[in-house]
Amino acid sequence: MKTRTVTRHRWEPHTVDGETELVRVAYDVEVPLPPRDWDQLVRTAVTAGACLLVTVSVIWSTASIGDLLAIVVVSAAAYGAAVAFDTAWIMCMAVEWLCRYDPPRARTARRAGHVALLLAMGAVFAHGYIADQMVIGAVGALVSALAKGAWTIATSVHARPLDERTQQWVAKRRAKIDGQRAMIPVRRDLLRSQALIAAERAALAGPDSSPDADPDESGQSAARPDEDDQPVPSGPMTVKDAVRTALDSGISDPDRVLAYVRKVADANAKAETVATYIRRAKLAG
Template structure:
């Protein structure tokens, strides 16, 4: 049986000059070595091979299509645009992998990837045919992208974890619930911004309509006379909450004056903490 060494650390008592302390003691012990996971090694090899194929395809397609397009434009721009041909189906494969547990959306990415691959292979074929005047070279060059996509598709199959129909439905329902909550975050933020703008507009209009310029002749009123302060009018029975809001809308901000008004028009036994709470909520 194969073994391997591992380091184990434990606390042991150690005494110096009659004083004992717990210190760390390290020792190497041998434990049975696990068997080699050949499946994982093969899976890793397939993934690395797929990455190599895709990289080679990207380089080949970019070179071929870039050389084709450089006949009509600047080389730097031509080769930059050529990257889009293989990069498009590579991106579709990445999206397909991310959506592997959502078959309906993954199918859209799969179909888009096939169309992008066909366009890329057609462009490479055109380059080989026009430059070498033979369809064989164009066809062989176009197959490179097809082989790369096939290799990556096989790697995706190796890593795939298919779900049974019932589990797939469960995942879809859970994803829909979470996606709905995520979608509501920007919606709530937008509604809050809109509500803030509406409230700011209302406050601005309320300030413009402030009755501070009602009667310029204030010579007959005393600044110390409490009756000189404007009082909101009470129309019918009111709750404590309605009375607090009416007082605040009328410009009364001091808690004592709000409390006095509430006791006058709503409830003579209204508690100060209740009125204060309604003031905070209204603010």
Template sequence: MKTRTIQRTRLVPHTVNGKTEMVLDRYTVDVPIPPRDWDRTVLTAVTAAAGLLVTVTVVWSTASIGDLLARVTIAPAAYAAAVAFDLAWILCMAVEWLSRYDPARASLPRRMGHGALAIAMVAVGAHGWLAGQVAIGAIGAVVSGIVKTLWTVVLRHHAKPLDAKTQQWVDKQRAEAGGELAMVAINRELTRARSLVAAEEAALRTGPDADPDESGQSADEPDPNPQPELTGPMTVKDAVRTALDSGVSDPDKILSYVRQRADANAKPATVDRYIRLARLAG
């Protein structure tokens, strides 16, 4: 059995001048080396080689299909569109890889990948046929098919299908988590909608108060600050009399009313004189 030497540390007591402290002690130990996992090594090598072949296929197909499309459009646009032919089935393989534990979900990207591959192969073959090289076009188309088949074999090896009961359990857990994730967006949408409704109702709430007595004063209690009734134009004397008859006794309020209804330049002395006369007459 093969071993390898590694260095480890441990705490040991160390005493100096009668005082003991725990210090690190470094030591080496031989540990056994596990046997090489050749299966994993081979699988890693096959996966890397398949990835390299995909790159080669993309370059070949892009060159062929790009030259085919360049007959009717400018070269940059033609080669950019040519990448989509192989990129489509490569992306389908990536989704199939993500669904390797769920055969039902992996079936759709697998079928879509085969369809995209067939279109790419037809395009490569058409380029060879139009160029007068039918054999080269057919061989070039087969290259993409070989690489896709190789990747199908690799994916089948990586796939770990679950038994029926475990698959049902996984589906239920996935549905529950998906429902929780969906409720996050739904709750956000509902909150936004309710906020819009509240804002709309607040903007439209412009009608009169349901209580006709806007001052909030009870009908049984007199208003401590009565206001004189508004009538037509009048003299200073009449305005003073109206204010007093309305229950206004504050000279400043009477002066304000006189200036509002009779004379805007009424003097306080004049108003006071009429107040005294009105009170003596009353």
């Protein structure tokens, strides 16, 4: 049985001048060597081969399509645009891999990748046709097809298909979590909108709109009292009017007067302000 050497550490006492301390000491042990995972090696080789073919395809398509487009545009723009042909179907393959547990979305990416691949192959063949080298154009177009096929096979090696019931469970869980993630920017946008509305209202109200700026110009409210023993307001009123209405209705308790004022006139009315109006009303009466 094959083994391999592994370095480990342990604490051992070490004494110097009669004083002992624990020190960390390294030592080697032989452990069994696990058997080689040939399946993983083959998967890695397949993936590396697919990446190599994709790289060759991108280089060949870029050179071919770039030379074709350079007939009418500058070379830099032509070769830059040529990269888009193979990049399109490569991106679709990547999306297909990410959506491998979401069949509808993966199917859309797969179809888009096939369309992008056909366009790239057509452009390569068109280059051979323009150069009067149709055979070379056809063979060159197959390079992209081979790369696409190799990558599809490599993807199938790594894929782990789910049964129908598990697939439905994954879809429901993903939909729930995706909904929660989608609400993050929605809530952020709503909070931002509310802040803007509040800021605009504060700016339009002006500095003199505070209910404490002047007892005679307090905020107004059309709310109606719930208690039957309180007078029904006839319309918007100030704190002063609310105090007078409460006293005329037989409410003499300062706390009840304050509660009535806050209900029909100003929810933020101060007790001191109400008490002042009560004293003035009693002196005037």
